[in-house]
Amino acid sequence: MTARTAPVRTAPDEVRTVTCVGAGVIGGGWAAYFLARGYRVRAWDPAPDFGTRLRHLVDAAWPALTELGLADGADRANLTVCATLAEAVEGTDFVQESAPEDLELKRRLLADIDAATADHVVISSSTSGYPMTDMQTDCAVPGRTVVGHPFNPPYLVPLVEVVGGERTDDDAVTWASDFLRAAGKSVITMDREVPGFIANRLQEALWREALHMVDAGEATVEQIDRSITDGPGLRWPFQGPMLTFHLAGGQGGMAHMLDHFGPSLLSPWTRLDAPELTPGLRDAVVHGCEDEADGRTVDDLVAERDRQVVALLRATGRA
Amino acid sequence: MTARTAPVRTAPDEVRTVTCVGAGVIGGGWAAYFLARGYRVRAWDPAPDFGTRLRHLVDAAWPALTELGLADGADRANLTVCATLAEAVEGTDFVQESAPEDLELKRRLLADIDAATADHVVISSSTSGYPMTDMQTDCAVPGRTVVGHPFNPPYLVPLVEVVGGERTDDDAVTWASDFLRAAGKSVITMDREVPGFIANRLQEALWREALHMVDAGEATVEQIDRSITDGPGLRWPFQGPMLTFHLAGGQGGMAHMLDHFGPSLLSPWTRLDAPELTPGLRDAVVHGCEDEADGRTVDDLVAERDRQVVALLRATGRA
Incomplete structure (x- = not known):
């Protein structure tokens, strides 16, 4: 009997350790958010100096997070800067990938994360537009890969759009939604892949109309912004x-x-x-x-x- | 010498009396706003019972306006409910028209307002999309007619988009912009007519994309709203x-x-x-x-x- 048994995941509300792969503005924002919610965060990024940059991002976010109210046990000391991906996923309950928006890079990185991470752990991508179907191609256990698309800054804006790819198991989509909700996020679970998900599509329609207006000389950048803010x-x-x-x-x-x-x-x-x-x-x-x-x-x-x-x-x- | 002399308008910051034509949600909102800013408001609507409805609208808006801070001398008693259009424009410094969105109706109404109102008075329309060029056709003094497009509710949302038609004098556009700014509004003065102006075009692009998504089953109404609010x-x-x-x-x-x-x-x-x-x-x-x-x-x-x-x-x- 070689059939894989259903994965036994940590219960969404019992997650203690999460991994952040990628320490840019989005990855750093996720790390700050998870730390503020009381999780232990293990982080890794291929850039050699990323630890310094990541701590700077977390420090910059901390005053706002403190003002909003930290969870019991929240502490920046719960951040572990890891030298390797393997070290970063050790004992983790959840992985959030926030690499630059480049399909080939994400495909390779997700395959690497997938190979390094215990099979029961859900892996979520911050991609702002790629369908998971196109990113999970090289994963050995694609069933646990989902999109978990945040909005900038992820430590303040509640929205996360969760959607799976063709080879994603439904239970991974459900688990990711439940976990992110338990972590305090406003989760929208989509039942199908749509380029740009929901909020980015709406935002993009507005943005393109705005570009057309600037292009045609119908409105200035300042007028466009004030027409919305006011x-x-x-x-x-x-x-x-x-x-x-x-x-x-x-x-x-x-x-x-x-x-x-x-x-x-x-x-x-x-x-x-x-x-x-x-x-x-x-x-x-x-x-x-x-x-x-x-x-x-x-x-x-x-x-x-x-x-x-x-x-x-x-x-x-x-x- | 029959050439018309340049109109002598009341200085924008010395306006004391304004006229609101139309007592629906938008016209009533304008009336409440002007009252809160300390103006005397003369109102007229063809509906026989409009006075009661208008006072109800003003009363409903008053708590929010009071919380934001009333201008010196602001008083709901400064509202005069008029029996005729002629009475409503007596001694006025400015007219804001807020009739239903129907081109023929607006064309006739603006011609009526134009005929009843002293030539120096600027007449502004709340239309949410018609170009003034198409509405001012039957006015004897079209040079003083402008669009002054507010956002709902006009007593709280600061934005007003001001734009003239082909036969509008530039100085009427300038005057309307200056007056509405003096009245506390955030004014965007457009130098050309564009269907939907600025904010409605941006809003409309988002709205149409949202309708497409509902139509295609890609997102629910609730998901669309939450994707924006959160x-x-x-x-x-x-x-x-x-x-x-x-x-x-x-x-x-x-x-x-x-x-x-x-x-x-x-x-x-x-x-x-x-x-x-x-x-x-x-x-x-x-x-x-x-x-x-x-x-x-x-x-x-x-x-x-x-x-x-x-x-x-x-x-x-x-x-």
Whole structure:
């Protein structure tokens, strides 16, 4: 009987030791975050002087993390700078890879991590866009490799998008999601690979439209930034774009908004063509908003919005 | 000699009386804002019961406005509900039109406002997308008509985009910008008409990509919203999309970012095709970011970002 038995992973809430591979801004940010949450962190990077740089990154993040509140036992002394990859994955419960965005490099590095790490350990990649299917090709145990895409700075921004590749086991995706949630992250688990995942796609559409506007002389860089910071950006930290439009529909919510303003999807308001607003799409969006509102009326949401915008204006020094 | 003399407008910082035409969510929001800034507000709407609804809107906005700080002399009693348009524009220094988004309706209404209002008074439209060129067609004095596009809720969100039409006098655009700035708004003055102006174009690109994702089953409404509220949305109230990517470039800033990640503009990360990253576009974006950074180093901006994200996490109850 040579069939591999199911891996016995550490329970997500019993993880004590994590490994950070790569000590750039993202890898260093992850290390700082895990240290602040009370984990032991073993780190490795191929650059010979990385230990100094990594400690500098952790030190720079520490005041903000301290202000947010450290977990019991959190200590920068729990960081171990390792001389080799093998040393870094010794006794680890989880590996987060944050190498430069280069497919060949990530493919080789993941294969090296995979070869060095006990089979039951989940390996997560910070890639901002490559599908795991394309990165896990040279791994002997690809079933435990997932994407765990953070946002900069990873020690402050809660979002992590988790998704597997074609050869990833479902239970590894579930485990990574559970562990990162236990570590305090806001996890979005995707059921399929989409280039750019979710947040980067949305961000990229906005960014490309902004580049078109600069290119056409329609707006300056400063105008673009201020149009967001002093406009819709003041709503998005607490009500996303969907719920924002739910409120724009007045008492009728998203249903009124789509039924009334649906035709504006045909307006030349961006270079991006809109999808056809089929009844199915309309209903998916309307029901999604109702689910998200979760019993809160439009009036409730408006009151929340006002309270939060006032708080944000204050927090950002504008009131 | 019948040539019209240049209009003598009230100085922007000496405006005392403004007129709000339209008492829906946007018009009511404008009325509440102007009252809180200490102006006398004269309001009119064709709906017979609009006075009650308008006072309800103002009352709903007042707690937030009070918390932000009322101007000297600000008083809800400075609101005059008028029975006719002619009465509403009597002695006014400025008119803000906030009728439903319907081109024919706005065209007729602006002509009516124009006919009723003294020639020197600037008339501004809250339209979220029509060019003033298409709306001012039936005005006898089109030179004083401008777009003054606010964001919802106009009593809290600072942004107003100001732009004229083909027959608008430059000095009316300047006057409207100066007045709205004197009234406390964050004004972006555009030098040409672009469908959707700036913020709505950026917002619309993101919104359309989000609709595509829901349509294709790639993400749920809740995931889309959370990907923003717990991700890039936490940076946008204080550093717009351009400055955000300036920081993503590390010490090299936007120049490094574009030179290094430029090729990713060809990635299928959104349905929106990117413009060609010509040297001219590259330089415009790089220099725009340097202007905006205004001497602040990347380290300065990172420190500001961390302080602000911590404040936002607190303000939104997540820390």
